[in-house]
Amino acid sequence: MRLSARNMLKGKVKAVTHGxxxxxxxxxxxxxxxxxxxxxxxxxxxxxLKVGDTAWAVIKASNVILATE
Structure with missing residues (x-):
């Protein structure tokens, strides 16, 4: 898999809740x-997707908004 997104975070599926x-x-x-x-x-x-699977969160965003109190 090759993507232009640079922010790829690997993890384990902890929960899947279907609506x-x-x-x-x-x-x-x-x-x-x-x-x-x-x-x-x-x-x-x-x-x-099921609990325990390996998956990647691929983040491609032009804006990240931060806020403080």
Whole structure:
């Protein structure tokens, strides 16, 4: 797999919660460090995502917004 996105974070699927249209996938990058992605249910099914699988969070964004109190 070759992608133009430079931010690819490898982890283990910790949880997959399917809704009617979307699925929430929790990816554990390292102990205590998680990233959550919401993808279509069809995409989650196509990828066959299940707990314990290795997966990559691929981040391609032109903006990252930060805020403080």
């Amino acid at each position: 009617v249209v979307e699925s929430e996938v929790v990816l554990e990058l390292s102990p205590g460090v998680e990233i959550v992605s919401t993808i279509t249910k069809g995409s989650a099914e196509h990828l066959g």
